[in-house]
Amino acid sequence: xxxxxTSSAAELLLDLRRDDEEPLHKQLEHELRxxxxxxxxxxxxxxxxxxxxxxxxxxxxxxxxxxxxxLVAEGYLSSSQGGTTRVCIRVAEETVAEETAEPAPxxxxxxxxxxxAYGRPDVSEFPRQVWLRxxxxxxxETPNDRLTYxxxxxxxxxxxxxxxxxxxxxxxxxxxxxxxxxxxxxxALRLVLMVIKANGGGRVVVEDPGxxxxxxxxxxxxxxxxQLPVDDDGLETGDLDRIDADLMILTPAHHFPTGAVMSAQxxxxxxxxxxxxGAVVLEDDYDAxxxxxxxxxxxxxxxxxxxxxxxxxxxxTLAPGLRLGWLIAPSGLVHQIADVxxxxxxxxxxxxxxxxxxxLSRGEFDRHLRRMRPVYRARRDALLRALGEHLSSxxxxxxxxxxxxxxxxxxxxxxxxxxARAQEAGVQLEPLGPYWGDGGPGGxxxxxxxxxxxxxxxxxxxxxxxxxxxxxxx
Numbered sequence: 183x184x185x186x187x188t189s190s191a192a193e194l195l196l197d198l199r200r201d202d203e204e205p206l207h208k209q210l211e212h213e214l215r216x217x218x219x220x221x222x223x224x225x226x227x228x229x230x231x232x233x234x235x236x237x238x239x240x241x242x243x244x245x246x247x248x249x250x251x252x253l254v255a256e257g258y259l260s261s262s263q264g265g266t267t268r269v270c271i272r273v274a275e276e277t278v279a280e281e282t283a284e285p286a287p288x289x290x291x292x293x294x295x296x297x298x299a300y301g302r303p304d305v306s307e308f309p310r311q312v313w314l315r316x317x318x319x320x321x322x323e324t325p326n327d328r329l330t331y332x333x334x335x336x337x338x339x340x341x342x343x344x345x346x347x348x349x350x351x352x353x354x355x356x357x358x359x360x361x362x363x364x365x366x367x368x369x370a371l372r373l374v375l376m377v378i379k380a381n382g383g384g385r386v387v388v389e390d391p392g393x394x395x396x397x398x399x400x401x402x403x404x405x406x407x408x409q410l411p412v413d414d415d416g417l418e419t420g421d422l423d424r425i426d427a428d429l430m431i432l433t434p435a436h437h438f439p440t441g442a443v444m445s446a447q448x449x450x451x452x453x454x455x456x457x458x459x460g461a462v463v464l465e466d467d468y469d470a471x472x473x474x475x476x477x478x479x480x481x482x483x484x485x486x487x488x489x490x491x492x493x494x495x496x497x498x499t500l501a502p503g504l505r506l507g508w509l510i511a512p513s514g515l516v517h518q519i520a521d522v523x524x525x526x527x528x529x530x531x532x533x534x535x536x537x538x539x540x541x542l543s544r545g546e547f548d549r550h551l552r553r554m555r556p557v558y559r560a561r562r563d564a565l566l567r568a569l570g571e572h573l574s575s576x577x578x579x580x581x582x583x584x585x586x587x588x589x590x591x592x593x594x595x596x597x598x599x600x601x602a603r604a605q606e607a608g609v610q611l612e613p614l615g616p617y618w619g620d621g622g623p624g625g626x627x628x629x630x631x632x633x634x635x636x637x638x639x640x641x642x643x644x645x646x647x648x649x650x651x652x653x654x655x656x
Contacts, residue, residue: 192227192228192230193238194217196210197209198210198241206241207246207248210239210241210246210249211249211253214229218258218271226268226269227268227269229259229266229268231266231267232250254267258270292605292607294609294610295608295609295637295641296608296640296644297629297632298610298611298627298633298641299629300439300586300627300628300631301586301629301631302585302629303502303585304557308500309546316537316538316544316546317533317537319537319540320537320540324536328536331528332535333529334517334521334524335361336361336363336364336508336529336530337363338358339535339536340363340536341358341363342358343539343543344361344542345357345510347542348481351471351478351548352467352478352480352481352492354492354510355483355484356483356510360487360511360516361511361516362509362520362523364507364530365505365506365507365527365530366495366502366505367493367494367497367507369523370493370495370509371395371493372403373509373519373522374509374519375400375403375429377518377519378428378429379405383429384404384405384406384428385406385408385426386400386406387409387427387429388619389410389412389417389431390410390618390620391439391614392431392619393433393438393617394616394617396431397619408427409620410425412437412440414579416432416434416442416443416444416449417434417444418448419451422451422455427461428459428462429461430456430462430464431463432452432464432465433465433466434452434479436580436583437580438466438468439580440580440588441579441581441586441588442579443479443583449485450485453485453486457486457489461489462490462491462512462515463489463490463491464493465481465493467492467493468495468497469499471498471499472555472558472585473555474555474581474582475581475583476583487512488514490512491509491510491511491512492510494507494508498631499547499550499554500550504534504538505530505531505534506530506535560635561630561633562630564635564638565630565638566581566587567639569589569642571639572645572646573589573649576590576592576626578590585631586627586630587630588625589626589628590624591649597626598613598615600613600626600645600648600652601626603651603652604645604648607644608644609641609648611627611628611629611645612626612627
């Protein structure tokens with residue numbers, strides 16, 4: 183019986199032209215030399231034996247021996263008697279350096295010592311061991327057919343587990359058949375825009391200030407953007423009756439970036455508007471699981487399942503790197519969204535979906551959130567204390583939930599100057615400006631998800647010093 187033989191040698195992509203006038207050993211030299219100098223073959227890489235490469239390329243061993251010997255002589259390769267042939271890039275690097283003038287190195291950005299970047303969970307707290315157990319169960323117990331292409335809406339196991347969780351915790355009206363698993367909110371947003379556009383939509387209502395992802399994505403997909411202001415009760419709905427739009431994108435449970443909670447009256451007004459217009463509301467429920475000083479606010483989707491698309495993800499609760507998100511869509515849109523998703527990437531990774539389903543169904547997600555809420559609350563409290571002690575001229579808002587606080591700046595202080603000087607001092611934070619549509623008051627976004635509680639006070643002290651210097655003109 184014939185046996186299949188395999189080689190442990192690495193394969194190489196080498197272009198040899200049999201009909202070329204140049205000898206084969208010269209062509210092989212050029213190909214290997216170029217691969218080394220361009221970095222496609224790394225320092226220390228072990229080349230195939232002369233016999234192995236000759237067999238792979240269908241040429242005589244003498245051709246390979248001659249090419250190797252020439253490159254060893256030039257210093258591109260090193261070889262030992264009876265041993266292996268390896269890439270040696272020292273000479274190659276020196277040669278390239280002589281032929282190409284390197285531009286002056288860019289100035290290094292100041293090292294970040296205190297990171298107040300918003301929207302980042304503490305990934306050092308990711309429950310690795312528990313997640314690993316879920317992954318192991320999936321790999322040990324999952325039937326083979328669950329590792330092939332799945333339903334365009336995603337793994338049924340995850341959709342069922344998510345529906346149970348979201349109905350219980352967020353008050354949604356989720357059903358597995360109306361859910362689509364996506365690669366985070368960014369993909370969810372674009373899928374919805376694509377489907378609404380394909381159905382004839384052309385105008386979208388957004389919050390001002392609001393997510394700049396939306397402000398970029400909507401025009402890219404051919405939408406006219408209508409901006410409505412936000413106050414302490416969320417989106418202002420007084421002018422809704424005069425607005426004809428096909429889609430509205432909201433963060434009602436915890437408005438980004440102000441942290442406002444949309445009132446019940448305004449939620450009702452938005453839903454009534456959507457029903458009258460035949461429009462759709464995309465509800466971005468990005469961090470509602472983290473709440474500290476108020477009762478949980480249920481999802482709008484539970485009030486109008488045929489008019490609201492609910493979007494959530496694991497990015498703020500577990501880790502952005504999981505790239506797991508979900509949509510609950512009206513019955514008339516779910517298959518369109520799933521079909522577009524499937525056409526783009528053939529579905530999100532099945533192992534991660536099944537592992538998250540196991541993680542959810544065993545109650546591990548609930549346990550993780552219960553463990554993390556007091557951690558984030560302690561950091562939130564430390565931030566508010568530090569702002570009150572060192573920056574009493576700032577007015578913090580939106581601190582009752584989430585992973586960031588917005589602090590309004592006093593008049594006369596340019597947020598861009600604060601951010602730039604703070605960065606020079608090793609403090610990272612973001613200005614509010616990029617989230618305004620037509621501009622508005624200045625503010626600073628203080629994220630506390632990924633900064634240690636013990637570092638918060640000193641970081642705020644530095645910002646206070648920066649603002650003091652700006653006010654005094656120094």
